Amino acid sequence: MTDTLPHYDRVDTIVGRVATANPDKVAVSDAGGDLTYGELWAGAGDLAASLRAWGVEPGDAVALYAQSSREAITAMLGVLVAGAFYVPIDPTFPDERTRWQVAASGAKLLLCADDHRPASDMGVPLRRVADVEPGADAVAPTGSPESVIYMMFTSGSTGTPKPVAVPHGGITALLLRPSPLRTEATDGMLAGATLAFDTSVLEIWSSLLVGASIVCARGSSTTLGDLAAILAEPRITAAHLSPALFALLVDNYPDVFGGLRMVGCGGDVMPTTQTTRVRTEHPGLRLINSYGPTEACVASTVCEVSTWDETESATVPIGVPLSGARCYVLGEDLRPVADGVPGELFVGGDRLAIGYHNDPELTASRFLDDPFSEVPGARMYRTGDRVRTLPSGALEFLGRTDAEVKIRGYRVNLTESQVVLAADPEVAEAVVVAVGDPGARSLIGFVRPGTAGLDADALRERSWERAPRHVVPDKILVVDTYPTGPTGKVDKRALVALWDERHPVAPAADPATDNAAGYAAVLAGLWTTLAGQPPAPGKDFFHCGGSSLGLIQLIEEVSTRFGVELDFAAVYGMRSFDELLDLVRPAFPAHANA
Incomplete structure (x- = not known):
């Protein structure tokens, strides 16, 4: 209904x-x-x-x-x-x-x-x-409007991704009702997200439904400089960016926001430092923080950053419900909690997904009857997100109630990541831990070998053949046993400490060392910082724990420090640090190569 x-x-x-x-x-x-x-x-x-x-x-x-x-x-x-x-x-x-x-x-x-x-x-x-x-x-x-328009997959607690069926009406209602997210007919919208990520819905359908124009970027093969150049084009007036990409652009190309009408961020925690900077330097920009799971048709709440009161929330709130969405902050008894008290967010209204394809049991467990609505048959979706209501009425995101995290904007359940590793015939057991601050999280996998001689790099490569890279841990450590706490459960803090012990942070290279070895050490330091592990023979950037976003940062740092403009596709295909060094070495001062 x-x-x-x-x-x-x-x-x-x-x-x-x-x-x-x-x-x-x-x-x-x-x-x-x-x-x-x-x-x-x-x-x-x-x-x-x-x-x-x-x-x-x-x-x-x-x-x-x-x-x-x-x-x-x-x-x-x-x-x-x-x-x-x-x-x-x-x-x-x-x-x-x-x-x-x-x-x-x-x-x-x-x-x-x-x-x-x-x-x-x-x-x-x-x-x-x-x-x-x-x-x-x-x-x-x-x-009809109730027919399915698309099906997208989200990470599942059983280790299997969940196919979510979304109705036409949920999308047209989201994108055509009055809202800060609504695209204008005169807009030129950047389209850079993968189609498998529901940010693409905001980019594409929000534009075509009102007669705006779409400008397609090259997606994952675009460097940060390329993206900044596209955003600076006069025909581009609006964009939806992941928080991590938004932060990189603010840090390296802050002026590109001056020519835009609207920028939306969503999919992860919005970075406060960069958000504050853009709000100060570009007061005419409509900067929006949006929140919403795939199961609630892309977006359920929005916060116009111009309304953010830093005295009531140190982080950028996820805002207030969009038209057609109803948000409830409930306790464990599924009753509303008082304003300011943390609770789980449930989303109702007429823009929910139909459910999980061919899984009525899972659908019934997450899409519940809405006791707060007067509409017959109304449902509410259990998000698993912890929030609280601020004095202004906006919602503040506090984290998850389960083992789900955001990795480079994608929802990843740690169980799914563990299942991918444990499915390898050489692995007996796997535990995956998320580390890092919100917006910059990564995964570390700890595996017990089922056969002698298990190689972590080979395991990661085999896992890449079965699952997307954001699901496979960036770092993998082979262990004989798992440390446990007083209750007998695996002590994940001890596991992270074990990783840190075996992979100490190398001292920063001294850029003042004015010779080829010194400049190479600076480049190696950048690699180590952005990949997570130092260069090693025969290991490319990804085998050292890096990601596509980290590679974009590396390319930008090389451009800034050495004046070398690297092509993303060429760097993506490099097999080792030595190949990167060969590309950058000609830019070292002549006397350093003497």
């Missing part, structure tokens, strides 16, 4: 109206050119007809193997016009995870955009957007 609030409609229905009214306006741009609304709608119609010819029926799932681009966005819309729903698959994920997601979603086929194509068979027919024949007969509209 849904409330009677407006804008609860199908996405493709509304985009069709926008395209009819603005056929010549640019809808999507990427490095290859522009696509008008008229061309987008025509292409989506052709694809819808082809999908029907390929056996896709209304209500079917279509796995979409793509990153943001003109072709990918045409494919997304075409799937909806066909009455089906899309399941976004990140092409950077290992084939084993992709195959599992395709099967778990029940996808009828795998649709590939641009040059993306899996290396192995996915168990369903594979089709390319480029194979679509233009000029096909139009497909009759079908479906």
Whole structure:
């Protein structure tokens, strides 16, 4: 059941109206050119007809193997016009995870955009957007606002990701009702998030539903400098950034925010230092902190940073409910707690997900009857997040009630990470611990070997073949036994201390050492700081514990300190520190190389 609030409609229905009214306006741009609304709608119609010819029926799932681009966005819309729903698959994920997601979603086929194509068979027919024949007969509209628009996967406490089915109406209601998040028709929206991350919903559908223009960045292959240059383009007026990326941009390219109308942050804790700086230096920017799980259709609350009162909250609040969302702070007895008292956040309203695909038991345990609503059949979602209500009425995020953490913006349940490691035939048992401050967390895995000679680096590499890199611990330590506390449970603090003991922090290199060895030591120090481990023979940045975001930081530091502009793709493919050193060494002062 849904409330009677407006804008609860199908996405493709509304985009069709926008395209009819603005056929010549640019809808999507990427490095290859522009696509008008008229061309987008025509292409989506052709694809819808082809999908029907390929056996896709209304209500079917279509796995979409793509990153943001003109072709990918045409494919997304075409799937909806066909009455089906899309399941976004990140092409950077290992084939084993992709195959599992395709099967778990029940996808009828795998649709590939641009040059993306899996290396192995996915168990369903594979089709390319480029194979679509233009000029096909139009497909009759079908479906309702309650129909599924997309299915995305979130980390699960059982070790298996959970496929969440989201309705059309939840998205149109979120993006078209009055809200600080609403995109304006005159906006140029940056699209840089992976399609498998629901930030992409804010980037793409918020724009197409109102007739704004989308500018696609190159996603994971874009350096920080490249991204800053794109944001500085006059056609870009709005962007949704992860808190970690936002912080990097503020620290290195603060001026890019001066030309923007709106910047939204979400998916993790917003950094207070950088937020304060931007609020001070760019008072005309509409800076927003948004919060919401996938199960509540992307966003449930927002805080306009201009309203943040630092005297009542040291951290940026997650704000107040968006239109159509109802937020309850409840105690263990599921009764409301007093303002200021910590409790668990439950989200109700008419914008909840349908539930977990093919898992009615899990759906019933997380989507409960809403006793506080007068709407028949109303539900509320149990988020697992701890919050408190501030005197202003805004909500402050306090952490989790379970073993779930945010790693580079992704929800990761530590159990899932442990299951990935323990699934290796050479591992007897695994424990995973999250370390670091919110917004900069990483995972350390502690494994007991099931066979002699277990190699941590080889285990990490094998795990990358089964799961996305944000699920696999950045650092892995092989241990004989686990330390335990008085109750017999594993002492995770002792495990972290054991890691620190075996991996002491190396002293900082002295940049004043004016010779090649000194400059190389500075570069090695940057590597160690950003990867977590010092350079080692035969180990690339990722095998030393690094991440894509860390690599972006490394590229930026090399540019700042040595004046060398490195290409992300080239650095990503480097097999060792020595290869990086070879690229940077020519920039050392001539006398240092003498």
